[in-house]
Amino acid sequence: xxxxxxxxxxxxxEPAACDYLVDRALLxxxxxxxxxxxxxxxxxxxxxxxxxxxxQDVSVAARRSSWRVFEPRRSWLAAAACLTLVVAGWQLWxxxxxxxxxxxxxxxxxxxxxxxxxxxxLTAGVLELKTRRGAELVIExxxxxxxxxxxxxxxxxxxxxADVPARAKGFTVVTPSGxxxxxxxxxxxxxxxxGEADVHVFDGEVVARAGGHPPQNLRHxxxxxxxxxxxxELRTAAFIRGGEVAELAAAVAAxxxxxxxxxxxxxxxxxxxIAVVDFAGDSASGGGAAPAAxxxxxxxGRWPGSQAADFxxxxxxxxxxxxxxTDWPALTVAAWVRLDRLGAxxxxxxxxxxxxxxxxxxxHWMIVDSGVMRLAxxxxxxxxxxxxxxxxxxxxxSVLGAExxxxxxxxxxxxxxxxxxxxxxxxxxxxxxxxxxxxxRLGPARIGxxxxxxxxxxxxxxxxxxxxxxxxxxxxxxxFEAGVPYRPRSL
Amino acid sequence: MDLEQASDVRERLSRLWRQAEPAVNAYVFAAVQxxxxxxxxxxxxxxxxxxxxxxxxxxxxxxAWVLWLARSKIIDHYRVQGRQKLVFSEVLLDQTAARLVxxxxxxxxxxxxxxKCIDKLPAKSRKLLDLRYxxxxxxxxxxxxxxxxxx
Numbered sequence: 001x002x003x004x005x006x007x008x009x010x011x012x013x014e015p016a017a018c019d020y021l022v023d024r025a026l027l028x029x030x031x032x033x034x035x036x037x038x039x040x041x042x043x044x045x046x047x048x049x050x051x052x053x054x055x056q057d058v059s060v061a062a063r064r065s066s067w068r069v070f071e072p073r074r075s076w077l078a079a080a081a082c083l084t085l086v087v088a089g090w091q092l093w094x095x096x097x098x099x100x101x102x103x104x105x106x107x108x109x110x111x112x113x114x115x116x117x118x119x120x121x122l123t124a125g126v127l128e129l130k131t132r133r134g135a136e137l138v139i140e141x142x143x144x145x146x147x148x149x150x151x152x153x154x155x156x157x158x159x160x161x162a163d164v165p166a167r168a169k170g171f172t173v174v175t176p177s178g179x180x181x182x183x184x185x186x187x188x189x190x191x192x193x194x195g196e197a198d199v200h201v202f203d204g205e206v207v208a209r210a211g212g213h214p215p216q217n218l219r220h221x222x223x224x225x226x227x228x229x230x231x232x233e234l235r236t237a238a239f240i241r242g243g244e245v246a247e248l249a250a251a252v253a254a255x256x257x258x259x260x261x262x263x264x265x266x267x268x269x270x271x272x273x274i275a276v277v278d279f280a281g282d283s284a285s286g287g288g289a290a291p292a293a294x295x296x297x298x299x300x301g302r303w304p305g306s307q308a309a310d311f312x313x314x315x316x317x318x319x320x321x322x323x324x325x326t327d328w329p330a331l332t333v334a335a336w337v338r339l340d341r342l343g344a345x346x347x348x349x350x351x352x353x354x355x356x357x358x359x360x361x362x363x364h365w366m367i368v369d370s371g372v373m374r375l376a377x378x379x380x381x382x383x384x385x386x387x388x389x390x391x392x393x394x395x396x397x398s399v400l401g402a403e404x405x406x407x408x409x410x411x412x413x414x415x416x417x418x419x420x421x422x423x424x425x426x427x428x429x430x431x432x433x434x435x436x437x438x439x440x441r442l443g444p445a446r447i448g449x450x451x452x453x454x455x456x457x458x459x460x461x462x463x464x465x466x467x468x469x470x471x472x473x474x475x476x477x478x479x480f481e482a483g484v485p486y487r488p489r490s491l
Numbered sequence: 492m493d494l495e496q497a498s499d500v501r502e503r504l505s506r507l508w509r510q511a512e513p514a515v516n517a518y519v520f521a522a523v524q525x526x527x528x529x530x531x532x533x534x535x536x537x538x539x540x541x542x543x544x545x546x547x548x549x550x551x552x553x554x555a556w557v558l559w560l561a562r563s564k565i566i567d568h569y570r571v572q573g574r575q576k577l578v579f580s581e582v583l584l585d586q587t588a589a590r591l592v593x594x595x596x597x598x599x600x601x602x603x604x605x606x607k608c609i610d611k612l613p614a615k616s617r618k619l620l621d622l623r624y625x626x627x628x629x630x631x632x633x634x635x636x637x638x639x640x641x642x
Contacts, residue, residue, distance in 0.1 A: 034606060
């Protein structure tokens, strides 16, 4: 083949030559396939033709090859190859797409169970899965999901956080409103019951394909609504991530869910209790506190199957009317929260509606932009030595962690002792001395967005407690220890 | 469910393979000279595609993926068959694969058209094609057959 190298060089160099090659190759391959198929159908005819050719003194070489095609040995080889294909395929297809690495309170999806293309309805709990290619997924109930392949998960409802290593690059979460395709990253998708999903990218890059919109690349720290293609604020706290799962599982295994329930029961027996809002069932229980219809989502709380109120958008709120028409010389407010670290000026935890300068004692409890917790009551005056510059008692440390985990926040107001004490995760954080200290007043109020546009709340509130006395540091610590959803830490 | 799911996957793979097969054949037949060698290579590509089907990213064209598998099988074949004279460079392999992917996306009527053309062939031409494509006859043998039938 003297000109072979010239030919190859020309094929490389000239696009038209390569096009010609592709045309010829397609024809060549098409002819082979079509003619052989036809000849198999007409085997007898084909053999007769071969006989005719043989009788017409066609070369021996041609005859041999004609027989080679239909030789029984070759058929056996072909059959063996097919069988190998089937066996290899069967082994592949019988492997699970993903395996449950941790199941917290998940019915029927215990640790070690393989998951394939079936639909799963997760009514309670948290599920951690590892896909065949090593992507680590955390799905939180309530959720409905189904793997379409080891690299493709359809999430109809629920929240998923994915940690995708390089070899699982391309892992895709499909939602009713669009899909998120991983390009090597940590990301999360929230699909509420309405199906209007959000994609949040914690690390790396994701291609978000919102229905009807061109694909969009999202990078570290970016979030988008797949329903509207609009930019969203990054909600780290909305998702349980890999590192958190083991601690949550250890706490459930250690019986924390029961100890938490018992602590709440003890609190209900406390004659000073004003209300426990635990979002269980249709209405919150305790002290006649029944949240009216607001604008929020009921999502899973700290425990498998428990409920918490979730706030996302600017106007989200939950109306609450407890402890009205009473002066409270001492008041303890505490809650389990899971908050996003947002730059917005204020995150409203609890705001009474009648808060004005002319209405002393009305309670506002919030987190300000620096991340510290603030209690603001009209009519009080801070001690001249107070370090707060805005005239309201504040915690010393930020309560917004980077990862948005569950935290226990508490403030204890004592108008007789003229003190406000803050507690974070059961630990005393700081005390602010007051000069003027009116009794606290509650009544109609809101959790979440208040009636101003600079207030919002992004995150969940679980178990909000109001007690009409100043709980001691030991009582606050016990409350935390009994209710902490992580493996108890030594304090 | 597992059986049902496995059969879904099998069905999906076989559908995708059927669609991609002409391109894979063309690719391998262009780069590997002898039919039987080429068919062995195609067979290996099919086997690899089935074994590694889980790795296939459904958002990308299947044909691009199998041609990528075929590329390495062709190179393996070159390595084993050290004597082969007509060896495609990796650049040419890539160019050819890229064109086949484009062609696959643009045209689905080629196979049907080819069938019609074969149907319309005169018996003698068809016999020649069969000699070449079914019987693997050498060019010399075909020439002789042409002579003998012509005479």
